[in-house]
Amino acid sequence: MVTIDTEHxxxxxxxxxxxxxxxxxxxxxxLCPGCGEPLALRCLLDTITELELTAQTIGVMGIGCxxxxxxxxxxxxxxxxHGRAPSVATGVKRMRPDATVFTLQGDxxxxxxxxxxxxxxxxxxxxxxxxLLNNGVFGxxxxxMTATTVLGQRTKNTLEGRDAAYHxxxxxIGDLLARLxxxxxxxxxxxxxxxxxxxxxxxxxxxxxxxxxREGFSFVEILTMCPTxxxxxxxxxxxxxxxxxxxxxxxxxLKVDGRIRTTEELHAENVARQRDVEARLAxxxxxx
Amino acid sequence: xSTITSRGTITIDVEACKGCELCITACPPQVLSMxxxxxxxxxxxxxxxxxCTGCAACLFVCPDFCFxxxxxxxxxxxxxxx
Numbered sequence: 183m184v185t186i187d188t189e190h191x192x193x194x195x196x197x198x199x200x201x202x203x204x205x206x207x208x209x210x211x212x213l214c215p216g217c218g219e220p221l222a223l224r225c226l227l228d229t230i231t232e233l234e235l236t237a238q239t240i241g242v243m244g245i246g247c248x249x250x251x252x253x254x255x256x257x258x259x260x261x262x263x264h265g266r267a268p269s270v271a272t273g274v275k276r277m278r279p280d281a282t283v284f285t286l287q288g289d290x291x292x293x294x295x296x297x298x299x300x301x302x303x304x305x306x307x308x309x310x311x312x313x314l315l316n317n318g319v320f321g322x323x324x325x326x327m328t329a330t331t332v333l334g335q336r337t338k339n340t341l342e343g344r345d346a347a348y349h350x351x352x353x354x355i356g357d358l359l360a361r362l363x364x365x366x367x368x369x370x371x372x373x374x375x376x377x378x379x380x381x382x383x384x385x386x387x388x389x390x391x392x393x394x395x396r397e398g399f400s401f402v403e404i405l406t407m408c409p410t411x412x413x414x415x416x417x418x419x420x421x422x423x424x425x426x427x428x429x430x431x432x433x434x435x436l437k438v439d440g441r442i443r444t445t446e447e448l449h450a451e452n453v454a455r456q457r458d459v460e461a462r463l464a465x466x467x468x469x470x
Numbered sequence: 471x472s473t474i475t476s477r478g479t480i481t482i483d484v485e486a487c488k489g490c491e492l493c494i495t496a497c498p499p500q501v502l503s504m505x506x507x508x509x510x511x512x513x514x515x516x517x518x519x520x521x522c523t524g525c526a527a528c529l530f531v532c533p534d535f536c537f538x539x540x541x542x543x544x545x546x547x548x549x550x551x552x
Contacts, residue, residue: 183503183519184519184520184548184549184550184551185517185518185519186476186479186518186519186520186522186548188479188480188481188482188517188518189481189482189484190481191481191538191540192479192540192542194542194543194544195478195479195524195540195541195542195543196540196541196543197538197539197540198478198524198526198539198540198541199526199529199537199538199539200538201483201535201536201537201538202535203535206535209483209486209534209535210486211534213533214488215488215489215490215513215533215534216488216490216491216492216533217533218533219533220533220534220535221530221531221532221533224530224535373531375496375527375531376496376525376526376527376530376531379530379531380530409490416489416490416491416492417490417491417492417494417495419490419492420492420495420531
């Protein structure tokens, strides 16, 4: 089978995509193969660059696998204690109101360790943007169940699948935050395929624009793959995410300009999008 | 012999690849396949075949930032065995 040289850049072509986001000093990291967190990070960093917010941005990092990027991110950062990033972000924003403040947290950090922090920050309507990387497991400490693990999901300590009678029900944090008056923009995206990544990037952009307009609290939940924590081959991660987490944590914009959208609305939108993608793929690709 | 047209191409940082294969299924024209060679860390990495559209789907789904994407000014024809 004919293969093309992929070692040297071609001379007669224009570059349309770079190796790593501009705001990462190096693309090297120690995260597992097939991890979704670098994809979500790319959405966030590329959006900050495109909106020309780099110089005024201050990030607050939670504790998780993604914290490794705090050493290589070319953005001002504060490291918070486990789960406390939204409160730290509140302090940063109140002292530096002209700064663009975001938090980066995992589901174990935000929903288990520090649920009240994000709830109160949203309820107060603080003009910060919280980004949640939700994979349904404590990835960094070995893949244990978190509060967002969906029923039936296999984790290190729910080997037979999460059982409502024994483990309780998952917390749908996006839906919870959307009900709070202080939250202006709430969205749930995913990184299970290229189309989902592009859609998620738009959500991050709208959230940061919402903060720039000082309209209140903005929140983007990004469903990410954790094949190591899910005990599946890396190639099955995207499908598992879509069929397991994605079925419960329904993707879409949950609250736009203060208006809450129903799960039925989101489902209808997702089905229409899927039909559109399939039609475009059948017509020859998604590149245009 | 027949020809396949490529509207774009990519470069792959083989040493950064961890062989997760997400790009293989993400590629709309399905012109990526896993190679058999191992990099220094012991992972396989993808090979590119003719027909790339330069859509950047591989770049969007690569957790290890291995891809650079290019689009040709004029589409490139590659001869392949019939």
